[in-house]
Amino acid sequence: MISTFVALSLGQVDPWIAICSLATVFVTVFMGFWSATKSKSAGDFFVAGRSVSVGWNASAISGEYLSAASFMGVAGMVMATGYDALWYPVCYACGYLFLLLFIAGPLRRFGAYTIPDFAEGRYDSPLFRKIAVCFVLFIGFFYTMPQMKGAGTTLAYIFPGLPYWAGVVVVGAVITLNVSLGGMKGITLVQAFQYWLKMFAIAVPIFILASIVGFYHTHLGANKTAFEATANPAHVERLALPAKAPKDEQWIAPFGKLTTKAVDASLAAAKTPEAKAELEAERRPYSLLYTYSLIIALVCGTAGLPHILVRFYTNPDGVAAKRTTMWVMILIGIFYVFPPIYGVIGRSLTPHLYDAVGAKGTDKVVLELPTLLAGKDHALLGSILSGITCAGAFAAFMSTFSGLLVSMTGALAHDVYGRILKPDSTPEQRLRAFKWAAVLIGAVSILLGMQVEALEINFMVGQAFAIAAASYFPLLFMSVWWRGMTMPGAAAGMLGGGLAALVAITLTSISDVAAAGAKKITDASQLAAYWADHSLAKVLADTWVAHPLARILCEQPAIWAVPLSITLMLVVSKSTAAKIPGDIRMKMLVLHAPEALGLKQEYIKEHEGLGH
Amino acid sequence: MRSIAISKGAAWLRTPMSESNPNSPQSEAFLARLMRDQLRLSIACALCFAIALVALPLLNYLAPEFMAQRVAGFTLTWLILGVLFFPFVWVISFVFIKRSIALEEAEAAAAPQTNQR
Numbered sequence: 001m002i003s004t005f006v007a008l009s010l011g012q013v014d015p016w017i018a019i020c021s022l023a024t025v026f027v028t029v030f031m032g033f034w035s036a037t038k039s040k041s042a043g044d045f046f047v048a049g050r051s052v053s054v055g056w057n058a059s060a061i062s063g064e065y066l067s068a069a070s071f072m073g074v075a076g077m078v079m080a081t082g083y084d085a086l087w088y089p090v091c092y093a094c095g096y097l098f099l100l101l102f103i104a105g106p107l108r109r110f111g112a113y114t115i116p117d118f119a120e121g122r123y124d125s126p127l128f129r130k131i132a133v134c135f136v137l138f139i140g141f142f143y144t145m146p147q148m149k150g151a152g153t154t155l156a157y158i159f160p161g162l163p164y165w166a167g168v169v170v171v172g173a174v175i176t177l178n179v180s181l182g183g184m185k186g187i188t189l190v191q192a193f194q195y196w197l198k199m200f201a202i203a204v205p206i207f208i209l210a211s212i213v214g215f216y217h218t219h220l221g222a223n224k225t226a227f228e229a230t231a232n233p234a235h236v237e238r239l240a241l242p243a244k245a246p247k248d249e250q251w252i253a254p255f256g257k258l259t260t261k262a263v264d265a266s267l268a269a270a271k272t273p274e275a276k277a278e279l280e281a282e283r284r285p286y287s288l289l290y291t292y293s294l295i296i297a298l299v300c301g302t303a304g305l306p307h308i309l310v311r312f313y314t315n316p317d318g319v320a321a322k323r324t325t326m327w328v329m330i331l332i333g334i335f336y337v338f339p340p341i342y343g344v345i346g347r348s349l350t351p352h353l354y355d356a357v358g359a360k361g362t363d364k365v366v367l368e369l370p371t372l373l374a375g376k377d378h379a380l381l382g383s384i385l386s387g388i389t390c391a392g393a394f395a396a397f398m399s400t401f402s403g404l405l406v407s408m409t410g411a412l413a414h415d416v417y418g419r420i421l422k423p424d425s426t427p428e429q430r431l432r433a434f435k436w437a438a439v440l441i442g443a444v445s446i447l448l449g450m451q452v453e454a455l456e457i458n459f460m461v462g463q464a465f466a467i468a469a470a471s472y473f474p475l476l477f478m479s480v481w482w483r484g485m486t487m488p489g490a491a492a493g494m495l496g497g498g499l500a501a502l503v504a505i506t507l508t509s510i511s512d513v514a515a516a517g518a519k520k521i522t523d524a525s526q527l528a529a530y531w532a533d534h535s536l537a538k539v540l541a542d543t544w545v546a547h548p549l550a551r552i553l554c555e556q557p558a559i560w561a562v563p564l565s566i567t568l569m570l571v572v573s574k575s576t577a578a579k580i581p582g583d584i585r586m587k588m589l590v591l592h593a594p595e596a597l598g599l600k601q602e603y604i605k606e607h608e609g610l611g612h
Numbered sequence: 613m614r615s616i617a618i619s620k621g622a623a624w625l626r627t628p629m630s631e632s633n634p635n636s637p638q639s640e641a642f643l644a645r646l647m648r649d650q651l652r653l654s655i656a657c658a659l660c661f662a663i664a665l666v667a668l669p670l671l672n673y674l675a676p677e678f679m680a681q682r683v684a685g686f687t688l689t690w691l692i693l694g695v696l697f698f699p700f701v702w703v704i705s706f707v708f709i710k711r712s713i714a715l716e717e718a719e720a721a722a723a724p725q726t727n728q729r
Contacts, residue, residue: 086693094701097661101654101708217685225680225687252687253680254672284673291669299665319716322709329705333698340694481651585643592646594716 014371016380017158020387024197024394029178031190054320058327060188063195065092065308065328066335067143067400068150071198071393073458074336076363078343079353080456081258082251085343087294088458089336093329095302095465100325103303106480106591108321115472116415122479123487124581126419131491132475133415135498137441139305139468140408141448146460147404148172148449149363150397153457156360157367158390168449175398176442179405180435191403194395195331201392202338205370205385209345212376213237216341219348223248238348245354251347255287259294262286262548262555269545282548289559290552294462297558301465304472342366363457367393401445405438412437454516455509462556463505470561471498478569480591483584489573497565504554504561511540649715657708664700668692 067073070092077085110118115136120129148168155167178190210216214237222238226249246257257264263283270276302308346353346365349372353362366389373382413434418425425433452460475494478485514537521527531538544551553560581587672679672689679689686694 083687083690083693086690090693090697093698094661094665097701097705098658100705101658105712220687220690221682221685225682227677227680252690253676254669254689288669288673292666295665295669319713322712326702326705326709330702333702337695337698481647585640588643588647592643592650594720 014158014383014386016383016387017390018387020384020391021154021158021394024391025174025398028190028194028395028398029174031193033178033181054323054327056188056192057320058324058331059192059195061191061308061324061328062331062335063191063193063198063395063399064403065332065400066195066198066396067461068147068393068397069458069461070332070336070339071202071396072150072153072363072366073146073456073461074339075342075346075366076361077258077456077458078340079346079365080246080343080362082246082256083254084256084258084291085458086340087291088298088462089339091295091298092302093333093336095299096325096329096332098299099303099308100322100329103476103480104321104325107476108317109593110587110591115476116411118479119475119490122581122587123485123490125487128487128491129415130420131495133411135471135494136411137408138498138502139464139472140404140411140441141445142464142467143305143461144401144404144445145448145452146455146457146464147397147401148445149452149455149457149460150393151401152449152453153363154367154390154393154397157364164453165450169446171394171397172401172442172446172449175401175405176438179402179409179442180438191399194399197395198392198399199331199335201388201395202335202342202366205389206338206341206345208381208385209370209373210341212373212378213345213349216344219344220252222348223252225249225252239351241347241351242355245347245351255284255291259287259290262290262544262551265551266545266548279548286549286552290556293552293556293559296562297462297466297469297556300469300473300558300562301467304468304476305465339366342369345369405441405445408441409434409438412441451513454513463509466505466556466558466561467498467501469558470501470565471495474562474565474569478566482573483588484573484577484580485569486573486576486579488576488579489569489571492572493565493567493569496568497561500564501557501561504557507540508544508551508555511537511544514538515541646719649719650712653708653711653715657704660704661701664697 070089074085074089077088107118110121116129116132119132120126148171151171152164152167155162155170156164159167245251250256260283263279263286267276267279270279342365343362346362346369350365350368353360353365353368356362367386370385370389371382373379373385376382413430417433417437418430422429422433471494474497475490478493479490514534517534518527518530521530668689680687682688683691
């Protein structure tokens with residue numbers, strides 16, 4: 001079936017784009033297979049034997065971190081909404097600082113394999129481990145969805161006849177196969193390679209492109225601010241913006257379309273002039289609130305993403321973990337300067353993307369922009385550069401999805417199978433379990449990814465971060481720095497904050513997906529029937545219109561969910577103070593004492609001669 | 613194949629004698645000082661960062677015209693958020709890593725030599 005689609009669309013496929021993309025896939029798969037011959041033991045599969053050097057590990061973390069959201073989503077979002085979208089790359093990069101300041105060192109010293117290991121070790125509670133495992137899987141699935149959207153969008157771009165869902169299936173299947181064969185050791189190598197591929201793929205095309213069509217500042221300068229009487233003299237070529245595109249002064253200034261969406265929707269529905277005036281007055285304060293909530297979600301969420309945290313255990317010691325974080329910040333900081341440039345130039349030169357929706361919308365500006373050179377007598381160069389950005393996009397969603405798959409599969413195989421279902425399983429059985437868990441999780445991710453074509457890549461990642469910010473971040477932060485935490489307190493805070501954020505976010509997504517479906521229907525009677533089928537979404541959409549503040553707080557829940565989680569932890573821990581682990585001082589020493597003191601205890605001991 | 617082995621620490625950690633010595637890793641005073649010093653450093657660095665994160669939206673809110681002035685084609689606020697924020701964070705993290713490694717060395721030196729590897 002897929003081959004039919006490929007055959008149908010092959011006539012329009014640019015050979016350079018197809019070659020670069022296929023090369024990326026083959027190199028990734030080859031490296032996975034090649035390293036599979038080297039990783040034999042269960043330890044190799046889970047955390048790469050804990051001996052990856054700082055340079056490799058920093059590149060690998062960066063490679064894993066720079067997802068489809070960073071590579072394609074940030075550019076698309078900057079193009080679609082302007083200044084406010086810049087918070088995403090900034091906080092993606094800067095959230096790492098929080099990880100470094102409060103969590104990276106202690107967690108590494110504690111020496112547990114995974115977050116569930118840490119949860120169990122810190123509170124001596126197997127029950128809490130099970131709860132933590134469920135959360136690893138939960139947050140992970142929220143983060144796989146945007147990667148799948150990236151895959152579907154890119155394949156639909158390369159093969160214009162291929163439907164979105166087919167792209168999701170093909171890419172998901174390839175990565176799942178790769179992970180189930182290579183494990184984490186393969187992934188470290190592949191991730192590191194992919195960081196440098198992505199860096200090359202985002203930086204080189206934009207330099208060449210900008211030297212021909214004009215640089216970042218000239219394109220940005222062509223957008224008029226609200227305080228400039230006339231438009232700037234056009235130094236660069238600019239195509240007319242369609243009606244759907246935000247106006248210059250709104251796009252370039254803070255508190256634009258992204259943060260005022262909820263109030264604008266209410267304004268459109270408001271009937272009396274008084275109601276309109278009231279909403280106008282609320283617009284800017286609400287935007288500020290939205291911005292702060294977004295910042296909290298992204299900064300704290302970074303510090304709580306399970307697939308990032310697990311990598312700290314692949315450092316040989318705590319000092320190396322800190323140095324690794326420093327390098328990660330430099331590597332991803334440099335990278336994040338580039339995607340907004342695509343968004344800015346895309347606004348000038350590819351405004352037709354504003355009119356498209358789903359996989360054909362602004363999310364593909366990174367892929368589309370280089371092909372403009374074809375119209376400027378650089379046809380071959382345009383194809384090659386577009387091929388390079390496609391390769392980068394492949395590297396982006398493949399590496400992040402691989403990393404997620406490893407951490408989620410690890411949780412399933414190591415915890416659910418190895419600890420709960422079959423504690424006496426042999427190493428061979430566990431390896432087999434790892435492979436099957438990878439297939440299972442890959443399949444679920446593909447199914448989920450097929451549902452989210454209507455949602456922006458970057459927006460979905462922001463939501464995964466909000467859930468992580470309200471669950472894992474408080475758990476890790478409080479467990480590391482507060483001796484008085486008890487297991488019930490930790491569980492109540494993590495579940496309370498995380499689930500509250502999850503529910504709030506799901507409510508907004510349900511109404512957004514339904515609204516996107518409604519937009520495709522033009523006939524009024526069919527529309528009524530459609531909304532009757534989606535009554536919950538209808539109720540939600542009406543609620544958002546009546547109460548824009550509620551919509552903002554549900555869409556960006558971090559501002560209330562993080563304090564809620566921490567408060568729950570404090571209150572419940574205080575009231576169950578008798579349950580503080582007896583050897584809490586020892587645990588705190590292991591978390592905080594310098595490793596030179598020789599206090600470092602490997603929490604989980606690997607027995608000699610087993611698993612090799 | 614692995615199993616859980618919750619470590620109770622080396623034998624010297626359990627000797628009651630070391631409880632009263634404020635330099636012994638076993639003592640309450642050592643742990644309290646350790647955590648206080650580390651947390652103080654982390655919070656100081658986090659504050660620099662948090663102030664910037666709180667201030668920028670606030671400046672955008674209160675002084676939109678000032679933040680919209682052009683600096684080499686960029687608006688001031690775009691230049692800060694899109695470009696300058698990254699080096700700022702590198703500086704904070706570089707200072708933190710240097711100080712935190714120095715802190716650990718000082719702590720290790722303060723503890724009795726016999727406890728070191």
